Amino acid sequence: xxxxxxxxxxxxxxxxxxxxxxxxxxxxxxxxxxxxxxxxxxxxxxxxxxxxxxxxxxxxxxxxxxxxxxxxxxxxxxxxxxxxxxxxxxxxxxxxxxxxxxxxxxxxxxxxxxx
Numbered sequence: 001x002x003x004x005x006x007x008x009x010x011x012x013x014x015x016x017x018x019x020x021x022x023x024x025x026x027x028x029x030x031x032x033x034x035x036x037x038x039x040x041x042x043x044x045x046x047x048x049x050x051x052x053x054x055x056x057x058x059x060x061x062x063x064x065x066x067x068x069x070x071x072x073x074x075x076x077x078x079x080x081x082x083x084x085x086x087x088x089x090x091x092x093x094x095x096x097x098x099x100x101x102x103x104x105x106x107x108x109x110x111x112x113x114x115x
Contacts, residue, residue, distance in 0.1 A: 010040070010060040010061060010062050010087070011061075011062055011063055011086055011087050012060070012061050012062065012063070012065075012066065012084065012085065012086050012087065013058050013059065013060055013061075013083075013084070013085055013087060014033075014058070014059040014061065014069070014070075014073060014082050014083070014084045015052055015056045015057070015058050015059075015082065015083040015084075015085075016029055016030055016056060016057045016058075016059070016073075016077070016080055016081075016082050017052065017054050017055065017056050017080060017081045017082070017083065017106055018054065018055045018056070018057075018080055019054060019055065020046070020055070022055075022080060023044060023046060023055060025078060025080065026044065026055065026056075026057055026080055027044050027057065029057075029073075029076060029077060029078070029080065030042075030044070030057040030059055032076070033059050033069065033072065033073065033076075034059065036072070037061065037065055037068065037069055037072075039059055039060060039061050039065060039069070040059075040060045041057065041058070041059050041060075042057055042058035042059075042060070043057070044057045045057065048109065050109070050112050051091075051095055051108040051109045051110060051112050051113065052083075052108070052109070053106055053107060053108060053109050054106065070084060070102075073102055074102050077102055077103060079103065080103060081101065081102065081103035081104050081105070081106055082101070082102040082103060083095070083099055083100075083101060083105075083106075083108075084099065084100045084101070084102065085098060085099040085100070086098055091113050092110060092113040095108055095110070095113075096108070096110065
């Protein structure tokens with residue numbers, strides 16, 4: 001599938017979390033999701049970045065992709081944890097009150113959001 005350009009209509013992120021031993025698995029999952037759904041995929045962060053306390057990779061998607069992508073991720077995540085959240089401009093609430101988890105939730109570094 002052709003990759004769609006990143007744009008303002010992407011209203012959600014899925015962050016795939018992994019440890020060092022699962023980096024290849026996470027990279028393959030994110031790459032497969034990007035290819036299958038034509039979505040932008042961020043780079044593989046091997047170290048914590050932002051509120052994400054372990055390695056992570058971000059998939060950006062819109063409402064039209066939600067119903068197909070989320071069940072696909074649940075089926076193919078192979079034990080990896082995925083944080084799914086909307087993008088409203090309220091980062092703290094997006095990553096907590098309005099977030100959903102596939103797999104075991106992890107403790108986020110919420111101090112990056114201040115307050």
